[in-house]
Amino acid sequence: MRGRTAIHLPKGRLTMRDPSLKNQIADLSGKLDPLIDPLDDDQLLTLAVEAIKEYRYLLQCAEEAHQQWEQAKSAPATDRHELQKLERTYLNALKNHQAQMSLVASLTDRLGYIPTIDQKGPTDEK
Numbered sequence: 001m002r003g004r005t006a007i008h009l010p011k012g013r014l015t016m017r018d019p020s021l022k023n024q025i026a027d028l029s030g031k032l033d034p035l036i037d038p039l040d041d042d043q044l045l046t047l048a049v050e051a052i053k054e055y056r057y058l059l060q061c062a063e064e065a066h067q068q069w070e071q072a073k074s075a076p077a078t079d080r081h082e083l084q085k086l087e088r089t090y091l092n093a094l095k096n097h098q099a100q101m102s103l104v105a106s107l108t109d110r111l112g113y114i115p116t117i118d119q120k121g122p123t124d125e126k
Contacts, residue, residue, distance in 0.1 A: 028099060032106045041111070048107040048115055055100045062093035 039047070069086040072078045108114045 026102075028102045029106050032103065036106060036110050039110075044107060044111045045115055048104070048111050049117055051100065051104045051107050052115070052117055055097070055104050058093070058097040058100050062090070062097045065090040065093040 036044070065086070069083075069090045072083050072086050
């Protein structure tokens with residue numbers, strides 16, 4: 001997992017068990033190729049940087065949703081419907097994160113490196 005941050009997946013039945021979702025995310029890469037191929041290096045760098053920033057944001061959202069869901073599961077007074085809502089929120093955040101991870105992978109593979117993003121902006125380190 002080059003340059004990717006791990007997310008804590010829940011144990012048990014809530015892992016990404018749906019093979020069709022995994023296939024959809026895998027197919028995304030093939031669908032992105034015709035859109036990415038005509039881009040020059042400057043365009044790729046710009047898109048990769050924006051995609052990485054969005055990836056980080058979606059990762060944070062997924063982690064926060066997971067934390068809220070876990071806290072609600074351990075609270076005895078949590079309503080079952082609220083718990084299901086938090087579970088769906090977490091799973092949707094996880095799906096968005098995984099789709100964005102696929103986009104980042106496609107862009108950085110085509111670019112040939114993962115741009116370093118610091119406070120000042122991206123660098124062209126290869």
